[in-house]
Amino acid sequence: MEISKLKLSGFKSFVEPSTVHIEPGLTGVVGPNGCGKSNLLEAIRWVMGENSPKSMRSGGMEDVIFAGTQSRPQRDFAEVVLNGADDDGDEMEVVRRIERGAGSAYRLNGRDVRAKDVALIFADAATGAHSPALVSQGKIAQVIAARPTERRQMLEEAAGIAGLHVRRRDAESKLRQTETNLERLEDIMAGLDSQIASLRRQAKQAERYRKLSDEIKTAEARLVFARWRDAAAAAEEAKKAAAAAEAKVNETQKAADEAQKAQRSAAEALAEAREEQADRRDDASAHGHRMAALSTQLEAAEQRLADLDRQKARLEADKGDADRLTRDAAEALSKLERGLAESEKALSTDEERRPALERAQEQAERDSRTAELALAKA
Structure with missing residues (x-):
C-alpha cells in the first residue's frame, strides 16, 4: 500500500487543519524536540485503527484531541484523513473522527464502516496499526528482543498474509457461532416436539371445551329466561312497594320539614344562649380582675398598717427617752x-x-x- 497524503485537524498538537503530502521517493520530517514529529506517525497508526491509549502516549483515547493552551481554546473533535492506493492502484480514503463523549467513527471512501473493516483492509495490504513497517522509538530494540511468535507475525505481515489470518480467525469465530447456533437449534427442536404434544392435548381439551361451552350457553339461556320471568314478577312487586315507599317518603318529608323548623328554632335559642354565656364569661372575667386588684390594694394597706404600728412603737420609745431627759433636766x-x-x-x-x-x-x-x-x- 502507498500513502500519498495525510490530513490532520485537532489531533494532538495539530490544532489547525494541516496537510502532509508524501511524494514518491524518500520523505523526511525534521524539527526540534516537541514539534510534533512523533504525532505524525501516531496519526497514521490511529487512522489505521489503533485503540490502545498507551500506544498513543495518552491516558485515554479522547486525549488525542487538542486540549487547549492559555492562548487557544480546546477542540471538541479530532480528525485524521489518510489518502493512498492499494496494490491494485485503486484510490482509497480512510477517515477517522473522534468527538468528546461520542467515541470514534470511521469512513471509507465516503461510506461509514466499522473499525474491524478498516483493520481488515490494512491487513490485506500487509500493513496496519501494529505493522513492523511503522518503526517508532524503541521499535528496533523490540524487534531484536522479539520472541519467535512475534517474529513470525512480522514475517507474515511482510509476506502479506496477515489479512488471511485475520479472515481465518473471523471464519473460525463465525464457525464456532454457527455450531453454537446449531446446538441451540437442536434444543429448540426438542422443545418444539414437546410443545407439539402439549398442543395436541390442548386441542383435544379445546374441542371438549367447545362442546361444553355450547351446552353451557343453552343452559345459561334457559337460566336467563327463568331469571327474566322472575325479575318481571319481582319488578311488579317492586313497583307496588315503590308506590308505598313513596307515600312513606312524603310523610317522612313532612316530618323532616317540621324537624328542620324545630332545629332552626333550637339553633337560634342556642345562639342566644351562647351569646349570653359569653357576656357572663366577660363579666366574670372583669370581676375576677377587680377582685385581684382589690386583693393587691388590701395587701398594700395591711403592709402600710404594719409599718405604722412599727413607727408608733418607735415613737413611744422615743417619748419615754425624752421624758427621762426632761426629768433629769428639771432636777x-x-x-x-x-x-x-x-x-x-x-x-x-x-x-x-x-x-x-x-x-x-x-x-x-x-x-x-x-x-x-x-x-x-x-
Whole structure:
C-alpha cells in the first residue's frame, strides 16, 4: 500500500487543519524536540485503527484531541484523513473522527464502516496499526528482543498474509457461532416436539371445551329466561312497594320539614344562649380582675398598717427617752435654783468680800451657763 497524503485537524498538537503530502521517493520530517514529529506517525497508526491509549502516549483515547493552551481554546473533535492506493492502484480514503463523549467513527471512501473493516483492509495490504513497517522509538530494540511468535507475525505481515489470518480467525469465530447456533437449534427442536404434544392435548381439551361451552350457553339461556320471568314478577312487586315507599317518603318529608323548623328554632335559642354565656364569661372575667386588684390594694394597706404600728412603737420609745431627759433636766434646774438662792444669801453676807464673791459669781455664772447649755440640750 502507498500513502500519498495525510490530513490532520485537532489531533494532538495539530490544532489547525494541516496537510502532509508524501511524494514518491524518500520523505523526511525534521524539527526540534516537541514539534510534533512523533504525532505524525501516531496519526497514521490511529487512522489505521489503533485503540490502545498507551500506544498513543495518552491516558485515554479522547486525549488525542487538542486540549487547549492559555492562548487557544480546546477542540471538541479530532480528525485524521489518510489518502493512498492499494496494490491494485485503486484510490482509497480512510477517515477517522473522534468527538468528546461520542467515541470514534470511521469512513471509507465516503461510506461509514466499522473499525474491524478498516483493520481488515490494512491487513490485506500487509500493513496496519501494529505493522513492523511503522518503526517508532524503541521499535528496533523490540524487534531484536522479539520472541519467535512475534517474529513470525512480522514475517507474515511482510509476506502479506496477515489479512488471511485475520479472515481465518473471523471464519473460525463465525464457525464456532454457527455450531453454537446449531446446538441451540437442536434444543429448540426438542422443545418444539414437546410443545407439539402439549398442543395436541390442548386441542383435544379445546374441542371438549367447545362442546361444553355450547351446552353451557343453552343452559345459561334457559337460566336467563327463568331469571327474566322472575325479575318481571319481582319488578311488579317492586313497583307496588315503590308506590308505598313513596307515600312513606312524603310523610317522612313532612316530618323532616317540621324537624328542620324545630332545629332552626333550637339553633337560634342556642345562639342566644351562647351569646349570653359569653357576656357572663366577660363579666366574670372583669370581676375576677377587680377582685385581684382589690386583693393587691388590701395587701398594700395591711403592709402600710404594719409599718405604722412599727413607727408608733418607735415613737413611744422615743417619748419615754425624752421624758427621762426632761426629768433629769428639771432636777438639774431645781438644784441650780437652790444653789442660786444660797448664793444670793451668801452675797448679802459676803458683800465685803466682793472680789472673792465676784470671782465666785463669775464661776457660778459659768456654771450656770454650762447648766443652761445642758438644759437646752436636754
